[in-house]
Structure formats: structure tokens, C-alpha cells
Amino acid sequence: MLVVLVLLATVLMRVAIITAVVYLLLPLGPTCPHCGAEMAAIRNRFFDRLLPALQRRWCVECGWNGIVRRVRPAPTRRTARRPLIPS
Numbered sequence: 159m160l161v162v163l164v165l166l167a168t169v170l171m172r173v174a175i176i177t178a179v180v181y182l183l184l185p186l187g188p189t190c191p192h193c194g195a196e197m198a199a200i201r202n203r204f205f206d207r208l209l210p211a212l213q214r215r216w217c218v219e220c221g222w223n224g225i226v227r228r229v230r231p232a233p234t235r236r237t238a239r240r241p242l243i244p245s
């Protein structure tokens with residue numbers, strides 16, 4: 159039984175490592191990896207719900223299409239400016 163658990167753990171670790179490597183190899187953001195132009199997002203309700211970290215995009219300039227990592231916009235947090243008080 160212990161052998162089965164060890165083998166199952168190694169298989170799961172392999173799957174996790176391959177998933178992480180594939181995710182890191184995907185291009186990042188809305189710019190085309192070939193020509194650098196801004197790509198159009200292709201909406202797919204099922205894909206967006208299943209894998210929200212990924213997005214399918216199509217380049218209007220060169221015709222490349224594929225899956226890219228989605229870039230979340232930076233939170234626009236207003237920082238209150240503290241008055242400088244000399245100590």
C-alpha cells in the first residue's frame with residue numbers, strides 16, 4: 159500500500175511540475191509574441207471559467223493565435239499623502 163502511495167505522489171508531483179513549466183512557457187500579456195502588436199481577446203465562457211488565469215488571444219497584424227497568461231491590472235490604490243512632520 160505504501161508503494162502505491164509513493165508512486166501516486168511522484169506522479170502527482172510530475173503533473174504539478176509539468177503544469178507549472180507549461181504555464182511559465184506561455185507568453186505573458188496582451189502583446190503578440192511574434193510582432194509585438196496588441197492582440198484581440200477571444201472570449202470563451204467555458205474556457206474563462208475553467209482556467210481564469212489563461213486567455214485565448216488573436217493577433218490582427220500577423221494572424222498568430224494562442225493561449226497567453228492573463229495579466230491582472232494593478233490595483234489602483236490611492237495612498238493618502240501624509241504631511242511631512244519634522245521630528
Ligand SMILES: [Zn+2]
Binds near residue numbers: 217219220221
Ligand atoms: Zn502578431
